[in-house]
Amino acid sequence: MSRDFPARKRTAFERTRTQTALAPTDLDVIEGSSVGIIGESGSGKSTLVRLLLGLDRPTSGTVSVDGRRVDARASARSLHWLRRQTGLVFQDPYASxxxxxxxxxxxxEPLWALDIPGDRRARVREVLAQVGLEPEAVDRYPHEFSGGQRQRIALARAIAHRPRILVGDEPLSALDVTVRAQILELLVELRRTSDLTLVFVSHDIGVVQSLCDTVVVMKxxxxxxxxxxxxxLLHPTQDYTKALLAAIPVIPGR
Ligand SMILES: Nc1ncnc2c1ncn2[C@@H]1O[C@H](COP(=O)(O)OP(=O)(O)O)[C@@H](O)[C@H]1O
Ligand SMILES: [Mg+2]
Incomplete structure (x- = not known):
């Protein structure tokens, strides 16, 4: 699929130009695998992820999950189905x-919105415990938590309905090093204990190394x-990848 946006006009009289956020791209994500997406800012990572989630319409091409069409022109039913299959964590635990x-x-919220059967309150407690939050967290508001705890809440929300696919758009970037390591452990554990498929945008090579089987480099x-x-990571063939890797500190031992 691909995605163009109207480019900002430089003068009122200029003809509308388009800017290609994502050139025609084929991407297969194998069930149960974990794909890392890296690339400099503005390289199209978020656009790609939004298309995969049916949050944006491709200018050309299609997106399908399990052979089912889920791009933004798909039926409401398919998009609902997609929401059931996916969990999403964004970068900013304050805004989200x-x-x-x-x-x-x-x-x-996803348990009620998606009409997930079972004891929903129990599931909320269970998933909060899974991300390392105290049971009392249930009744507290976002401003009462630290940034790291908020990102745990965002992660708990993303996995509450047991999605098969978890998508993260730089979900660890806003966190300090210690918290980042803790949440990373959580994600590694989650992958070890479930057959979650992961699509993960990150500019942290250590994160990609610990979490992803395959990597896509965007420019x-x-x-x-x-x-x-x-x-x-060890034998990049493109100069761009080499430069990108050289610019990013690698966590030793990972
Ligand atoms: N809604 C939008 N309207 C116009 N341009 C956009 C929009 N979203 C993204 N773009 C442009 O598309 C390009 C890729 O953006 P994005 O996918 O957000 O990159 P990344 O996530 O890699 O930083 C950028 O040049 C960005 O300015
Ligand atoms: Mg982005």
Whole structure:
């Protein structure tokens, strides 16, 4: 699929131009695998992820999950189905949580919205415990938590309905090093204990190394390199990838 946006006009009289956020791209995500997406800012990572989630319409091409069409022109039923299959965590744990809702309501929202059967309150408590939050967190509001705890809440919400696919758009970037390591452990554990498929945008190579089987490298809306995480990180073939890797500190021992 691809995605163009109207480019900003420089003068009122200029003809409308388009800017390609994502050039025609084929991406297969194998069930149960974990794909890392790296690339400089503005390279099209978020655009790609939004298309995969049916949050944005491709200018050309289609997106399907399990052979089912889920791009934004798909039926409401298919998009609902997609929401059931996917969980999403964004970068900013401050902006992504509704300040008027308690942590319990936030985490439980997908269970009610998607009409997930079972004891929903129990599931909320269970998933809060899973991300390392105290049971009392249920009745507290986002501003009562630290940034790291908020990102745990965001993660709990993303996994509450047991999605098969978890998508993160730089979910660890806003966190300090210690908290980042803790949440990373959580994600590694989650992958170990479930057959979650992961699509993970990150500019932290350590994160990609610990979490992803394969890596896609993006530049100016193009995939410039892809392959197993090991191959891409240890033996990058493109100068762009080499430069990108050189610019990012690698956590030793990971
Ligand atoms: N809604 C939008 N309207 C116009 N341009 C956009 C929009 N979203 C993204 N773009 C442009 O598309 C390009 C890719 O953006 P994005 O996918 O957000 O990159 P990344 O996530 O890698 O930083 C950028 O040049 C950005 O300015
Ligand atoms: Mg982005």
């Amino acid at each position: 949580l509704d300040p008027r809702m308690t942590a319990g309501q936030i985490v439980g 100016d809306g193009h995939v410039v390199e892809r392959g197993s995480t090991r191959d891409v």
